[in-house]
Amino acid sequence: MSTPYRIFGSEMSPYSVKVRSWFRYKGAAHEWCEGRIEEARPYQKLPLIPVVVTPEGEGLQDSTPIIEKLEAQFPEPSIHPEDSVLAFLSALLEEFGDEWGNKWMFHYRWARPVDQESAALRLVRSNMPGLEASAEAAMAKTIRERMTPRVWFVGSNKETAPQIEASFKAAARLLEAQLEGRPYLFGARPAFADFGLWGQLYNARSDPTAGALLEESCPKLVAWIERMLEPTDDGPFEARAALLPTLLPLLKAQVGALFCPWTLANEKALADSAEEFTVELASGAWTQKPQKYHARSIKALRARYEATADKTDLDPILEQTGCLKVLRG
Ligand SMILES: N[C@@H](CCC(=O)N[C@@H](CS)C(=O)NCC(=O)O)C(=O)O
Incomplete structure (x- = not known):
């Protein structure tokens, strides 16, 4: 048997489980390597997970x-x-999941003591399996102390915390509506959007505060979170007319009103080498230090937009939901 793909990642890393979910969906032979990041070092250009090593050793x-x-x-x-x-x-929702959805997940994970304690302990168990209880507790304390102040990295602070939490709750309700009568966001099989949003929401659900919020009022979303662990092809994608009535409100209220203006402001701050930026979002004033990676991923989305040959039907949808400007750069 040939060597399968190896995925070096963690159950606690939204981007890692997202990639694993894709491998499972495709039935592509792979080995999930948790707590083994040292083996991946020779292949790692950035100190981030996941790292996928191909059967050819790339x-x-x-x-x-x-x-x-x-x-x-x-x-x-x-x-x-x-x-x-x-x-x-x-693809737009996939990017939104990766970048904006990460704010929900990261904020809820490190904002309150109950979540900090839960996450720190699970991170130790994932990264350093087999430690004795006292060593485990000491390491969890160190991780908690290191991670808690880092919420600023995704833009979480006193001013933005209520906005992040309101966005999470509103998006969960909109996704719940999208999942009414269908197993995946675009129909009977998972789309790119499902994978990007799912990595973040699967992780949010594993944390006490965000998990309880989802359990309380979003049964379809919770069922989807479970389904996406092992997604299956249960039929075709649905037609535009069936999907847009619930998709448009999500695009408008979350992607167009929050994520797109935030993206433009973040990009401008990076271009100006600004230490910090403030942008007026539909949810209020938002101040944070710019996030470098995001400027790269939005360029890739713009290239995809440019490559869409016929934009006759696409542009009016992007315009009416507030998403067009960011794509035109
Ligand atoms: N854009 C990257 C983001 C990867 C990322 O931020 N990974 C986090 C974990 S979810 C990480 O490795 N952080 C540093 C660390 O855990 O040491 C991707 O999509 O893979």
Whole structure:
């Protein structure tokens, strides 16, 4: 038997489980390597997980390009709807999940003592399995002390915390509506959007505070979170007319009103080498230090937009939901 792909990651890393979910969906032979990051060091260009090592010994990083590259090698069943409008909206939601959804997850994980304690202990168990109880507790304390002040990294602070929490709750309700009568966001099989959003929401659900919020009021979303652990092809994607009534409100209230203006402000701050930026979002004033990685991923999304040959139907949707400006750069 040939060597399978190896995924070096953690159950606690949204981008790692996202890639694993894709591998499971495709039925592509892989080994999940948790707590073994040392083996991946020779392949790692950035100190981040996941790292995928191919059977040929090539190291891949960055979940979105990893999935895009491997999708070309494992094209069936495709994660991209045939309808180019839906395919683009799915890619937009994937980016939104990776970048904005990460704010929900990271904020809830490190904002309150109950979540900090739970996450720190699970991180120790994932990264350093087999420690004795006292060593485990000491390490969890160190991790908690190191991670808690880092919420600023995703833009969480006194001013933005209520906005992040309101966005999480509103998005959960909108996703709940999207999942009414369908197992995945775009129909009977998972799309790119499902993978990006799921990594973050699966992790949020594992944390006490965010998990309780989801359990309380979003049964369909919780069922989807469980389904996406081992996603299956249960039929085709649905048509635009069936999907847009619930998709448009999500795009408008979350992607267009929050994520897109935030993206533009973040990008401008990086171009100006600003230490910090403030942007007026629909939810209020938002101040944070710029996030470097994000400027790169939005460029990739713009390239996808440019590559969409016929934008006749796409542009009006992007315009009405407030998402067009950011894509035109
Ligand atoms: N854009 C990257 C983000 C990867 C990322 O931020 N990974 C986090 C864990 S979820 C990480 O490795 N952080 C540093 C660490 O855990 O040491 C991707 O999509 O793979």
